[in-house]
Amino acid sequence: MGTVLVIEDSLTEREIITQYLKIAGITAAIATSGEEALEKLNGELPDLIVLDVVLPGVSGFEICRAIKAEERTSKIPIVICSTKDTDMDKFWGKRQGADAYIPKPIDQDIFLNTIKQLIA
Template sequence: MGTALVVEDSLTEREIITQCLKLAGITVVIASSGEEALEKLLGDLPDVIVLDVVLPGRSGFEICRELKAENRTNKIPVIICSTKDTDMDKYWGMRQGADAYIPKPIDQDFFLKTIKQLIHH
């Protein structure tokens, strides 16, 4: 089905997202910080990136903006998953180049539907 890079520092959230993706047949690569995610992207590129906003070091918004500015990674769909759920947060996430913004706790059916749409886009 594809590969997802999950960038999430919360172990609980990471487990929920990882299990959801694996059940859908998606291979999961994990990073617990934006810096670790950028290192992993130097190797094989995933089909989709699931990105938290509140991360140690740089925010998910910064990482998203950087990914969308680089030719090598700008075509990879980015889904921001965050507890930051105001209209302004969603607007700001989309302005950084996110392809989707999903509030936590995630609705797993909606999350997988969004992932599948973006992978097959």
């Protein structure tokens, strides 16, 4: 069905997200930092990106902005999944270019419906 780049530093959250993607028949590529993600985006492009906000080094908001600013990657849908769940966080995520914002703990149905909608 496609490939999703998961940018998540927490092993537990990564496992949950990749398991959900696997259930939907979607291949997951992993990056544990923003820098690693940007490096991977120099190669083959994913169909979608799942992005945490709190990452070591560069924040998810900064990564989102960088991806959307780059012509080669600007059309890739980005779903932010974060424990930062205030209205301001969601507003800021959308301002940075995120296509969806899902709070953690992640609801499997909401997550998969959002992913499928954005990949379709």
